[in-house]
Amino acid sequence: MTDASHSPIRPETPTAAGAEILLRALKDQGVDVIFGYPGGSVLPIYDALFNQNAIRHVLVRHEQAAVHAAEGYARSTGRVGVVLVTSGPGATNAVTGLADALLDSIPVVCLTGQVPTHLIGNDAFQEADTTGITRPATKHNYLVKRPEDLARVVHEAFYVARSGRPGPVVIDLPKDILIGKAPYTPPAETPHRSYRPQTQPDSALIARAVAMLKSAKRPMIYTGGGVINAGPAASEALVRFVRTTGFPCTSTLMGLGAFPASDPQFLGMLGMHGTYEANLAMHGCDVMLNIGARFDDRVTGRLNAFSPGSRKIHIDIDPSSINKNVPVELPIVGDAGRALEALLAAWDADAAPVDRPALATWWRQIDAWKGTDCLRFTQPREPGAIIKPQYAIQRLYEITRAVKQDIFITTEVGQHQMWAAQYFKFERPNHWMTSGGLGTMGYGLPAAMGVQIAHPDALVIDIAGEASILMNIQEMGTLSQYRLPVKIFILNNEYMGMVRQWQELLHGSRYSESYSAALPDFVKLADAYNAVGLRAKTVDELDGVIHEMLASDRAVIADIAVDPKENCYPMIPSGAAHNEMILGSESAGGVAGVTDEGKVLV
Amino acid sequence: MANDNMNSFRTATIAVLVDNEPGILARVVGLFSGRGYNIDSLTVAAVEDGGQRSRINIVTSGTEMVIEQIKAQLDRLVPVHRVSDLSKDGPHLAREMMMIKVICPHREGGQNRAEALRLADAFRARVVDASTESFVFEMTGDTAKLDAFVELMRPLGLAEISRTGVAAIARGTRVI
Ligand SMILES: Cc1cc2nc3c(=O)[nH]c(=O)nc-3n(C[C@H](O)[C@H](O)[C@H](O)COP(=O)(O)OP(=O)(O)OC[C@H]3O[C@@H](n4cnc5c(N)ncnc54)[C@H](O)[C@@H]3O)c2cc1C
Ligand SMILES: Cc1ncc(C[n+]2csc(CCOP(=O)(O)OP(=O)(O)O)c2C)c(N)n1
Ligand SMILES: [Mg+2]
Numbered sequence: 146m147t148d149a150s151h152s153p154i155r156p157e158t159p160t161a162a163g164a165e166i167l168l169r170a171l172k173d174q175g176v177d178v179i180f181g182y183p184g185g186s187v188l189p190i191y192d193a194l195f196n197q198n199a200i201r202h203v204l205v206r207h208e209q210a211a212v213h214a215a216e217g218y219a220r221s222t223g224r225v226g227v228v229l230v231t232s233g234p235g236a237t238n239a240v241t242g243l244a245d246a247l248l249d250s251i252p253v254v255c256l257t258g259q260v261p262t263h264l265i266g267n268d269a270f271q272e273a274d275t276t277g278i279t280r281p282a283t284k285h286n287y288l289v290k291r292p293e294d295l296a297r298v299v300h301e302a303f304y305v306a307r308s309g310r311p312g313p314v315v316i317d318l319p320k321d322i323l324i325g326k327a328p329y330t331p332p333a334e335t336p337h338r339s340y341r342p343q344t345q346p347d348s349a350l351i352a353r354a355v356a357m358l359k360s361a362k363r364p365m366i367y368t369g370g371g372v373i374n375a376g377p378a379a380s381e382a383l384v385r386f387v388r389t390t391g392f393p394c395t396s397t398l399m400g401l402g403a404f405p406a407s408d409p410q411f412l413g414m415l416g417m418h419g420t421y422e423a424n425l426a427m428h429g430c431d432v433m434l435n436i437g438a439r440f441d442d443r444v445t446g447r448l449n450a451f452s453p454g455s456r457k458i459h460i461d462i463d464p465s466s467i468n469k470n471v472p473v474e475l476p477i478v479g480d481a482g483r484a485l486e487a488l489l490a491a492w493d494a495d496a497a498p499v500d501r502p503a504l505a506t507w508w509r510q511i512d513a514w515k516g517t518d519c520l521r522f523t524q525p526r527e528p529g530a531i532i533k534p535q536y537a538i539q540r541l542y543e544i545t546r547a548v549k550q551d552i553f554i555t556t557e558v559g560q561h562q563m564w565a566a567q568y569f570k571f572e573r574p575n576h577w578m579t580s581g582g583l584g585t586m587g588y589g590l591p592a593a594m595g596v597q598i599a600h601p602d603a604l605v606i607d608i609a610g611e612a613s614i615l616m617n618i619q620e621m622g623t624l625s626q627y628r629l630p631v632k633i634f635i636l637n638n639e640y641m642g643m644v645r646q647w648q649e650l651l652h653g654s655r656y657s658e659s660y661s662a663a664l665p666d667f668v669k670l671a672d673a674y675n676a677v678g679l680r681a682k683t684v685d686e687l688d689g690v691i692h693e694m695l696a697s698d699r700a701v702i703a704d705i706a707v708d709p710k711e712n713c714y715p716m717i718p719s720g721a722a723h724n725e726m727i728l729g730s731e732s733a734g735g736v737a738g739v740t741d742e743g744k745v746l747v
Numbered sequence: 748m749a750n751d752n753m754n755s756f757r758t759a760t761i762a763v764l765v766d767n768e769p770g771i772l773a774r775v776v777g778l779f780s781g782r783g784y785n786i787d788s789l790t791v792a793a794v795e796d797g798g799q800r801s802r803i804n805i806v807t808s809g810t811e812m813v814i815e816q817i818k819a820q821l822d823r824l825v826p827v828h829r830v831s832d833l834s835k836d837g838p839h840l841a842r843e844m845m846m847i848k849v850i851c852p853h854r855e856g857g858q859n860r861a862e863a864l865r866l867a868d869a870f871r872a873r874v875v876d877a878s879t880e881s882f883v884f885e886m887t888g889d890t891a892k893l894d895a896f897v898e899l900m901r902p903l904g905l906a907e908i909s910r911t912g913v914a915a916i917a918r919g920t921r922v923i
Pocket of ligand 2: 557558559560561562584585586587609610611612613614636638640641642643644
């Protein structure tokens with residue numbers, strides 16, 4: 146730890162046990178709920194929690210789930226999610242969640258117990274080098290070795306977690322620090338000594354960006370999770386900016402909801418499973434404005450073929466995201482919300498007109514691409530027909546939309562996740578939680594739990610796969626204990642569908658170990674956890690099950706048997722370019738450059 | 748396009764001012780190994796604020812794009828105060844110190860001893876330890892000069908090398 150003399154405020158004289166000081170600091174940070182699991186090294190904290198009511202503790206069934214729940218809480222509220230786990234296995238179980246939050250830029254503070262300071266390094270019972278193990282899985286981490294550092298470190302951890310590019314922060318807390326007396330220090334009012342991310346964009350660069358955009362003949366706005374991170378006002382500014390410019394807009398998986406999906410200027414998601422029009426518009430644009438997206442490989446496809454003819458502007462709060470994968474002409478460091486406000490002001494201040502005729506031509510081209518109707522599918526309607534997974538999501542969307550509630554969607558990882566992104570339309574930010582960067586199966590149920598805790602009256606649905614859901618199925622117990630009416634909507638294709646799809650396309654249809662054998666009876670499983678179990682086997686049963694699920698005020702598992710052979714399209718095979726997209730079996734004819742043989746071989 | 752030179756390969760000497768907290772070196776080294784960057788040399792010592800801040804000097808190499816990425820990645824570490832690319836921001840000095848042991852016994856005629864001393868003199872290496880069997884030379888200079896001296900000592904009985912790695916600083920009034 147750094148020395149306490151860094152602290153601008155003199156600590157008060159020791160007044161209370163470390164655990165009490167910890168809770169006081171958490172309260173001062175506005176924490177109202179902690180997701181956790183007890184153990185020997187954190188017993189003093191559990192004792193302190195026992196004696197108060199300001200902070201609610203939600204007992205999960207596995208520490209990984211605690212972190213995902215905190216992520217769901219954070220993503221749906223814009224606040225920092227808080228986790229409490231014990232030393233050793235408690236901490237190591239949390240690592241997947243931390244890595245997930247790191248890759249998706251989710252603000253989380255994770256408190257880990259540790260053996261007393263004098264035993265650190267002795268292979269003591271349940272000792273793990275938690276700061277060592279979590280260093281590459283966190284934005285930052287701390288080991289508190291002196292009582293006088295405790296409160297300051299907690300405040301600093303919250304500042305680091307939520308500032309700049311958000312991320313997970315671990316505070317490792319040796320048991321003697323929790324038991325011994327410690328002084329309290331309130332949150333510092335002076336800026337952090339070294340970590341001060343730039344949020345205000347350079348106005349000269351903003352003016353240049355506007356000039357570039359106004360000169361464009363084929364502009365494209367590409368937005369990402371950074372707009373969500375920047376808060377709802379940033380999404381609102383994005384909508385105004387896109388409407389002001391008249392430009393087309395696409396979003397990454399992580400950015401969905403920042404711009405309303407129903408808006409005619411929205412081209413849908415881009416990338417590996419993005420729409421035809423979004424990807425071809427990215428490929429063919431002449432000026433690209435990236436706001437809060439990181440040119441991820443699922444988005445760019447083959448780098449040397451990515452949007453080859455465009456001049457690129459990249460706005461990101463993290464300078465390391467800029468020029469990492471794709472060199473850009475105009476890098477702008479700053480917060481997405483502030484940058485969008487600055488762009489709006491500079492747009493009005495700049496007298497140059499937009500090239501309307503060129504823009505009209507560009508839109509005609511885009512509309513022609515849209516005409517491909519790349520998300521089209523055919524659902525056989527005769528009674529007893531098997532349900533297409535796309536249709537299941539579409540009906541879920543249509544029926545829930547009519548319910549007119551606050552609807553939050555989480556997902557697991559796989560085909561169902563992509564279908565959810567494609568067929569569920571998000572109109573507002575913070576209502577879509579998915580594991581994008583790490584792609585963590587088992588994310589969706591605990592994340593939904595965290596969302597439901599934060600929004601007790603909202604409708605929270607985990608769109609799941611039958612394989613992923615088993616990765617954190619134990620959290621059914623948490624739903625039951627806290628009466629959380631989370632709806633789990635399983636697209637049960639009896640396969641690790643995404644794996645099966647890759648095996649079909651890339652490994653000669655050798656479905657090695659991707660069959661979901663020996664599945665539990667999900668209806669009985671729901672019952673065993675005091676939840677409602679429902680099942681739809683055929684298309685005529687689907688709507689009824691969805692209605693019944695929504696009507697229930699309890700947790701529900703809806704097991705929807707879907708076509709096991711269905712693949713997720715469109716698809717840009719890894720290593721291919723945007724214009725080498727596979728539209729799938731539904732689409733007549735081939736797409737630019739992809740032969741039938743190519744489709745099998747890629 | 749603006750970044751035609753992004754693929755040119757170069758060596759960079761980067762100075763990083765950090766809070767001197769436990770784990771900071773692991774953080775920096777982990778960043779390099781985790782992201783596959785090269786470390787040609789790394790030195791660290793407390794330099795300021797009563798030992799509260801340390802300076803890390805890193806010599807690395809990569810394409811311009813990678814080096815810019817390394818700087819950005821270093822800069823976003825929480826305990827990092829400043830990152831300066833000495834090899835880009837202007838003229839700078841880079842020095843290492845080395846102690847090198849050469850075993851060249853008297854009884855073998857002494858030609859090697861005489862030769863080692865002559866070369867040491869030419870390279871401004873100092874004799875910091877001597878026995879009838881050996882010398883330890885101490886030498887300061889840039890990496891290339893030290894490398895050259897090592898090569899000259901090799902046939903004369905080079906036995907052991909201990910080098911500090913590079914410390915660097917900007918020329919003139921510029922500070923990190
Ligand atoms: C099976 C599977 C398939 C996938 N397929 C696709 C796909 O087809 N298409 C797709 O898009 N993704 C896909 N993904 C997700 C993909 O892996 C990435 O997670 C995603 O593309 C990254 O989104 P992003 O670029 O918006 O960045 P994020 O990971 O959301 O990062 C946000 C960026 O914004 C910056 N930022 C943060 N806060 C701010 C702020 N306040 N202001 C400005 N900038 C800020 C950050 O520094 C960062 O650079 C898939 C994932 C899985 C698991
Ligand atoms: C923890 C973890 N292990 C393995 C994977 C690799 N993986 C990606 S998708 C997938 C299959 C998911 O199957 P299911 O949940 O049934 O979803 P489907 O694709 O069938 O919709 C696997 C194994 C992963 N993403 N996460
Ligand atoms: Mg499946």
